[in-house]
Structure formats: C-alpha cells, structure tokens
Amino acid sequence: MRLFKQALVFVVLLGVAATACRRKDNALSEKSNIKTVKGLYSFGPEMKSFTLCEDGREYWVADSVKNLELAYSNLNFEKPYEPVYVELEGYFAKSDTAVVSADFDSTLVVTKVVKISKEIPDGPCAQ
Incomplete structure (x- = not known):
C-alpha cells in the first residue's frame, strides 16, 4: 500500500512539473516572437485598443511595462479614446475572454514603447 501511495505521489508531481514546463515554454515562445508594430492606439476607461496600420486589424492591448498608458495620459487629451500614432515592441497572444471584450480575439x-505621437502620419494609418 505504501509503495502505491509513493507511486501515485510521484505520478502527480511528474504531471505538475510537465504542465509547469509546458506553460513556461509557451511564454518563452510568445516572448521570442517580439515584433515592432506601427499603428493607432486608443485608451479610455473601458478599452485599450491598437489598430495595425498594415491591414487595419484591431487588438486589445496589455501594457506589460506600464509606459504606454502613462505616455498616452501625458499627451493631455480632453476626452478619452483619442487615437495616437504609436510604434511599439511586443508580441501577440490569444486574448483571455474573462478579461477582454469578445470583440478582440488577440x-x-x-x-x-518606441514612439508615441498625436500627429498621425500620412499613409495607411491616416483616417
């Protein structure tokens, strides 16, 4: 009976270790896919969105370094959700549906934050 309990504990611990390693590998692979992207960022009480200049796809934003929201606030807009031009480094991940609106799958x-500006350059980002 004692051998059975030890084997059961070993199998459970092995499963936990394998799961932890797999999560770490997924996080590392996402972070290794860091890209520089250019687009429009809008921020307000209920939404943080980024629209890619290349194709107009829209993404929810998670500001892992907490500099983007601060830089946006420092531009002193009178109203929220005013779009600004940004150049950012980051990676794309699947959205957590418990936190993010259903409108965003990524x-x-x-x-x-590489660059943030009230002036939106001519080209694909101009509205």
Whole structure:
C-alpha cells in the first residue's frame, strides 16, 4: 500500500512539473516572437485598443511595462479614446475572454514603447 501511495505521489508531481514546463515554454515562445508594430492606439476607461496600420486589424492591448498608458495620459487629451500614432515592441497572444471584450480575439502585449505621437502620419494609418 505504501509503495502505491509513493507511486501515485510521484505520478502527480511528474504531471505538475510537465504542465509547469509546458506553460513556461509557451511564454518563452510568445516572448521570442517580439515584433515592432506601427499603428493607432486608443485608451479610455473601458478599452485599450491598437489598430495595425498594415491591414487595419484591431487588438486589445496589455501594457506589460506600464509606459504606454502613462505616455498616452501625458499627451493631455480632453476626452478619452483619442487615437495616437504609436510604434511599439511586443508580441501577440490569444486574448483571455474573462478579461477582454469578445470583440478582440488577440492581444498585443507591449514590451517597449518606441514612439508615441498625436500627429498621425500620412499613409495607411491616416483616417
């Protein structure tokens, strides 16, 4: 009986270790896919969104470094949700449906703010 309990504990611990390693590998693979993206960022009480200049796809934003929201606030807009041009480094991840609106199936996780500007350049980002 004692051998059975030890074997059961070993199997459970092995399963926990395998699950933990798999999650760590997924996180590392997402972070290794860091890209520089250009687009429009809008921020307000209920939404943080990024629209990619290339194709107009819209993403929820997770500001992992907490610099993007601060930089946006420092631009002193009178109303929320005013779009600004941004160049960001980050990676795309599947959205957590418990946190993110159903309108967004992917989240841009920001790791670095390269540029933020009220002036939207001509080209694909101009509205």
